[in-house]
Amino acid sequence: MNAFADGYMNSKTTLKQFVEQYDNALRSKVEKEMKADFKSRNKLYDCLMIYEFEKQFCTAYTNTKFKEMQVELERLLYCRVKLVKEEGAICTYHANEAVLVCEKMKTVEFVVYFNASECEMQCMCWWFEFRGIMCAHAITVLLERCIYQVLDKYIVSRWIKDIERGYTCILTTCTKAGVVVNAKLHDKYHKMLDEILEIAANDNGKHEVLDLGLIEIKDRVRKDQSGSASHVPPSTSNVPPSTSNAPTFHSSSKSPSARSTTKASMSRKMLSPMLAH
Incomplete structure (x- = not known):
């Protein structure tokens, strides 16, 4: 909260x-977030190494999270591993890291x-489980085994630069008109897609059905959108509300219905600071 209000309150x-x-x-927070998203999508930081897994993190993660990942890569200089036990497919390594204490x-x-x-690993420092970033100890084991790529499960989705954040669909006073998806509609279909993904999570056959279905829905929506765009009526901005054929959105405070409310209802309505000012 202090960081949010610093300089304002x-x-x-x-x-x-x-x-x-x-x-x-x-x-201000929304503008900074938009600028950070733009930089993450259009400006990539230089990689410290030639290993493929660093390129994976650079391509997927936001610039801020990739910088944190590079800190772990720098710690590789101080880590050494040795194989101490091998039981079937499970190999146990001891990773020794040199650190400064006092x-x-x-x-x-x-x-x-x-x-x-399975090419999976788990380190007892629990850095990945708590911070969502692969630790230097686990990466050193990969290098010891000459493995230069990581599984998709080790690229955490919440750090991905192209992720669509649901809260951006919520209408605020900072939102530009016409660029926000209806929040209730977004929430409805988002829950529906989550249920579908849970059903088809571990079945490759269902993945194919899901791909075909989504492609068909996407093409149909685009077709209907292009067809409806050609029949859009002329602008009615100069027509009085009583004679306009445009649909009325009662959820908007600037709609014709809101402007036509009685003085009694206006006296009971709570206005935002900008409108009141």
Whole structure:
């Protein structure tokens, strides 16, 4: 909360100033997030190494999360691993990392389990489980086994730069008109798609059915959209509300129905600070 309100509000801010400054702070946060998304999609940081897994992280992750990933790659210089046990497909490694403790060099040992048949691993530092980033110990095991790519499961979806965030569909005072999907509609179909994905999660046959169905739905929607666009009526912005044939959206505070409300209802309506001002 302090980071959000920094520069806009403090302990001496009045209630009236808080309402006004909150809107400004929210607008600033949205603009910064849009700029960060643009940079992540259009500007890639240079890789430190030639290994393929770093290119995977660079292509998938946002710039901020990729920088955190590069910190783990730099720790590879201080890590050494050795194979201590092998039971079937499960290999147990001891990873020794040199760290500074009170300005003194100390070696810390971690245990890494590697499944050779599934190419999966688990480190006892639990860095991936808690932070969503592969630790240097696990990456060192990959290099020891001459594996230079990681499975998709180790590229966490919440850090991906092209992920669609659902909360961006919520209408706010900072939103430009006409660029936001209806929030209720988005939520409805999002839940429906989640249910479908759960059903088809581990069945390749259902994956094919899902692909074909979504492609067919997409083509049909595009076809209907292009057909309806050619029959759009002329603009009725200069026509009085009583004679206009345009549909009325009662959820918008700027719709004709809202403007035609009685004085009594307007006196009971809570206006936003911008409109009241």
